[in-house]
Amino acid sequence: MNFKNLREYLAWLYYQYLLITGIYVLEPWEKSIFNSILFSVIAMVIYTSYVFVPIHVRLALEFFTRMFGGQPESTMTLMT
Amino acid sequence: MFEMTIFLYLFFFCQHFTMLLLLLYICATKLFGFIFKCIGLKRKTAEEYDKGSIIKNPNVPHNPSLYKKPFVESFEETPLMVAVLTYMGYGILTIFGYLRDFLRQWNIEKRHIARERDEQKDFVPLYQDFENFYNRNLYIRIRDNWNRPVCSVPGPKMDLIERSTPNYNWTFEYTGRVLKDVLNLGSYNYLGFAENKGPCADAAIEATQAYGVGVGSTRCEMGNLDIHEELEQLVARFLGVESSMAFGMGFATNSMNIPALTGKGCLILSDELNHASLVLGARLSSSTIRVFKHNNMQSLEKLLRDAIVHGQPRTHRPWKKILIVVEGIYSMEGSIVRLPEIIALKKHYKAYLYLDEAHSIGALGPNGKGVVDYFGLDPKDVDIMMGTFTKSFGAAGGYIGGKKELIDYLRCHSHSAVYATSMSPPVAQQIITSMKIIMGEDGTTLGADRLRQLHENTTYFRRKLHDMGLIIYGNEDSPVIPMMLYMPAKIGAFGRQMLKKNIGIVGVGFPATPIIESRARFCVSAAHTREMLNTALDAINEVGDLLQLKYSRRERPLPSLGWMSDESLLKD
Ligand SMILES: Cc1ncc(COP(=O)(O)O)c(C=O)c1O
Numbered sequence: 001m002n003f004k005n006l007r008e009y010l011a012w013l014y015y016q017y018l019l020i021t022g023i024y025v026l027e028p029w030e031k032s033i034f035n036s037i038l039f040s041v042i043a044m045v046i047y048t049s050y051v052f053v054p055i056h057v058r059l060a061l062e063f064f065t066r067m068f069g070g071q072p073e074s075t076m077t078l079m080t
Numbered sequence: 081m082f083e084m085t086i087f088l089y090l091f092f093f094c095q096h097f098t099m100l101l102l103l104l105y106i107c108a109t110k111l112f113g114f115i116f117k118c119i120g121l122k123r124k125t126a127e128e129y130d131k132g133s134i135i136k137n138p139n140v141p142h143n144p145s146l147y148k149k150p151f152v153e154s155f156e157e158t159p160l161m162v163a164v165l166t167y168m169g170y171g172i173l174t175i176f177g178y179l180r181d182f183l184r185q186w187n188i189e190k191r192h193i194a195r196e197r198d199e200q201k202d203f204v205p206l207y208q209d210f211e212n213f214y215n216r217n218l219y220i221r222i223r224d225n226w227n228r229p230v231c232s233v234p235g236p237k238m239d240l241i242e243r244s245t246p247n248y249n250w251t252f253e254y255t256g257r258v259l260k261d262v263l264n265l266g267s268y269n270y271l272g273f274a275e276n277k278g279p280c281a282d283a284a285i286e287a288t289q290a291y292g293v294g295v296g297s298t299r300c301e302m303g304n305l306d307i308h309e310e311l312e313q314l315v316a317r318f319l320g321v322e323s324s325m326a327f328g329m330g331f332a333t334n335s336m337n338i339p340a341l342t343g344k345g346c347l348i349l350s351d352e353l354n355h356a357s358l359v360l361g362a363r364l365s366s367s368t369i370r371v372f373k374h375n376n377m378q379s380l381e382k383l384l385r386d387a388i389v390h391g392q393p394r395t396h397r398p399w400k401k402i403l404i405v406v407e408g409i410y411s412m413e414g415s416i417v418r419l420p421e422i423i424a425l426k427k428h429y430k431a432y433l434y435l436d437e438a439h440s441i442g443a444l445g446p447n448g449k450g451v452v453d454y455f456g457l458d459p460k461d462v463d464i465m466m467g468t469f470t471k472s473f474g475a476a477g478g479y480i481g482g483k484k485e486l487i488d489y490l491r492c493h494s495h496s497a498v499y500a501t502s503m504s505p506p507v508a509q510q511i512i513t514s515m516k517i518i519m520g521e522d523g524t525t526l527g528a529d530r531l532r533q534l535h536e537n538t539t540y541f542r543r544k545l546h547d548m549g550l551i552i553y554g555n556e557d558s559p560v561i562p563m564m565l566y567m568p569a570k571i572g573a574f575g576r577q578m579l580k581k582n583i584g585i586v587g588v589g590f591p592a593t594p595i596i597e598s599r600a601r602f603c604v605s606a607a608h609t610r611e612m613l614n615t616a617l618d619a620i621n622e623v624g625d626l627l628q629l630k631y632s633r634r635e636r637p638l639p640s641l642g643w644m645s646d647e648s649l650l651k652d
Contacts, residue, residue: 022169
């Protein structure tokens with residue numbers, strides 16, 4: 001497909017989205033329900049990634065350091 | 081509160097995890113693709129695909145020696161991603177279907193459909209099965225693609241009445257305008273005999289002037305005209321059988337004659353994709369029905385063996401008759417029956433064969449005499465040759481051909497012979513004239529030209545579609561060309577987009593096909609000129625890009641230098 005401008009390309013992408021999800025055949029109000037549900041879910045996912053991913057990473061790092069590096073250290077402290 | 085946070089946390093963790101996996105998957109496929117490209121591994125070629133796993137229904141003939149020419153038939157497997165997305169699409173539409181049903185239930189939304197009356201509300205619900213749900217909530221939404229009124233001869237071009245709908249396809253209104261010269265890729269007009277002028281139409285007019293249109297009685301009583309006798313003799317000669325009989329309707333030919341041939345204690349072996357008329361006939365006959373896999377000879381042979389070894393259930397008496405029921409060209413798949421193998425099996429196991437040539441008569445074979453002619457077999461090997469005049473002959477009705485005893489028996493036992501009004505004379509005359517043209521008995525080569533043109537058009541159209549990367553099903557000689565669309569929304573979108581380009585096509589979905597294998601079905605005709613086909617192909621190419629229909633994973637030839645160079649290739 002050749003596109004004249006970005007707008008046309010976006011319109012085509014939206015059309016593909018309509019076709020693949022099947023909401024092409026729905027009535028406009030049903031389309032808007034579907035879109036708003038989908039977009040709110042996506043927005044939530046993005047927001048929570050922003051909030052939780054750093055915590056995930058920190059927790060995971062801590063966990064692994066404790067598993068591999070932390071063990072001898074603790075025995076050492078016990079012994080002294 | 082704490083549990084709540086943990087729960088939310090877990091929920092989003094799962095989501096992140098799946099998203100991460102998806103990303104990883106995409107990266108990995110891209111990376112592997114790149115590596116394969118670098119180390120020179122190619123994708124499989126078409127031949128490898130044909131041999132290998134990608135073909136859904138390999139059907140390797142176990143006896144290739146029976147075929148006089150290569151039998152090339154392909155059903156490319158649905159790409160996994162497309163299948164998943166299609167199911168997802170149906171899932172979303174089903175959810176909205178439930179929502180709408182709910183709204184209708186509580187009278188929030190106006191109901192346009194039939195429903196139970198209040199007095200019936202404690203009885204078994206009438207409209208809750210899947211087919212009703214499907215019709216109400218999925219089919220209705222794209223219904224504008226079907227049942228369009230045609231207001232001219234449905235030849236290669238036709239005129240359509242324009243419709244509009246005020247309420248999303250629940251009702252239609254005529255706008256008073258006509259869509260002129262829409263290219264017709266949907267009629268079963270294989271030899272182009274759907275005409276309002278020319279020798280057939282003239283002859284039909286003469287017949288009307290001589291006999292009128294209505295007959296007003298059955299063949300047994302006052303409805304047996306000399307024109308019917310002439311028609312039956314001609315059909316018998318055309319088919320190369322001893323005797324034949326014509327009926328006023330093709331559907332009734334199947335559904336009323338199978339019950340006359342088999343009954344209790346008989347076994348019908350039926351292909352899984354047989355036409356509704358054959359299925360109805362088999363059910364009405366009260367024989368036992370067993371279904372074999374589409375065109376699969378191993379499956380048929382197994383059923384035959386079992387039938388002979390075990391006999392009837394419980395009593396274990398041998399079956400009175402075993403009738404194999406198949407079609408010539410399957411109208412939804414575009415596949416051709418493996419007749420040489422079936423005849424070999426039938427002879428080996430001493431079964432009878434009922435062959436429905438509705439789509440193949442006139443459209444296949446060097447002389448247009450159907451699949452028997454196509455494979456170069458002897459028509460006497462097929463016990464019951466059935467066919468319709470609706471397709472290639474541009475008329476109406478059906479016939480049965482076979483041994484004289486068979487036809488004499490049917491004349492007094494078939495419901496559609498005894499109780500149905502006989503064929504209208506102009507229709508009979510149309511068949512006689514067109515059949516004579518096909519046989520070359522009118523002293524011209526018009527019939528041979530049409531047959532050649534149909535074959536050329538079929539090969540050209542199929543090859544072009546294939547080269548575009550569309551998935552098309554069926555045998556390479558079949559003029560019925562199903563093109564896969566898969567996703568439910570694409571049936572509607574394809575029909576509408578093509579009509580915008582002034583081309584009329586037929587979309588097919590559930591229940592005529594399995595739920596994920598929605599398709600568009602093109603029927604090529606001898607009346608299509610090369611320009612028309614090129615217009616259609618250009619439009620299909622464009623719409624195919626727009627809707628992303630080029631699913632095929634086979635290797636495609638490099639884009640050529642345009643139509644011209646291709647045409648010269650075809651002539652070689
Ligand atoms: C295989 C087969 N048999 C029978 C029929 C019914 O023929 P008619 O349309 O003449 O009633 C059809 C029609 O589509 C068909 O495809």
